[in-house]
Amino acid sequence: MAKVKEELAELGTQSLRTADQLHSAAIHLLRRLRKQDLLTGEGPARLSALSVLVFGGPKTLAELAAAEQVKPPTMSRIVAGLARSRLVAVSRDPQDARRVRIVSTPKGTRLLQQGRRRRIEYLASNLERLSHDELEELRHGIEILEKALRHWR
Amino acid sequence: MAKVKEELAELGTQSLRTADQLHSAAIHLLRRLRKQDLLTGEGPARLSALSVLVFGGPKTLAELAAAEQVKPPTMSRIVAGLARSRLVAVSRDPQDARRVRIVSTPKGTRLLQQGRRRRIEYLASNLERLSHDELEELRHGIEILEKALRHWR
């Protein structure tokens, strides 16, 4: 009985620590990756949106905004930036002229994949001190996080 | 021999996927947590800097900038914002009047801990679908990530 109580308290403390760790680790990781991503000449929001287009295919603006958890005006500006750099092409939907269809251009796909390679090389060089097992456990942890993000409310 | 080659290729593919997953998961997690953190009335950069002060004690501006991996002008502005809200107190170093000593005020410490509680409750409510084992594995993955961040180059 006392043991159950202790475990509950322990779990609470762990969740608290886990939340803090997750927040802090995510912030510091992104600060470092951002420096690499800047070498592509585009900011993180643009690269993330482009990634959705490259891996998920064409999207309307509202779909893209929802995927990126951002409001339409914000996505409108992100897409405008990508279009100015010719990384995406924007066309009207013939069925409904209010909608726009946003597609990655070959240039956009190429840039994303180059950035991805650069990021991987950078990350890999920093993860290589980890043992094969640790890398596997990290990957496993990320998958659990992804699952939690998918079922977020 | 061929098997070793396959394993290397496999490792490369895994690193690539791991890097992408990590990037994407970090971005999407922070977008969600940001909404909670905004309820404190302060942005993520300020909260993160405040957290360093609360858990790491007083710091000079340069120390804080290094801890947060940003340039001094950026940290200068973050501290100015925190000081305006009376969340930190700034004083000159008597030994070296160029340096400033930045400390969390009781109000700052309180706000951080309230935000932390809110974030934990939010995270916990979203992580509660995970099994106890999954939560433990997630925590383990984060610790590996933290280790990698500590040894970053």
Place this chain on the structure above:
DNA sequence: CTAAATTAGTTAGCATAGCTAACTATATTC
């Protein structure tokens, strides 16, 4: 002991990225 060089921080100015409110243009409904 002053003059030059270095160091710590700030200020100014630019870009990205988030938001809400208010607008335009197109579709839908009554």
Place this chain on the structure above:
DNA sequence: GAATATAGTTAGCTATGCTAACTAATTTAG
């Protein structure tokens, strides 16, 4: 056909990142 609803855009605010150029204080050279 007029009112309403929906998809995006524009305008304007805040926060956060940067570099370049500045001020003030300390340290070092001569």
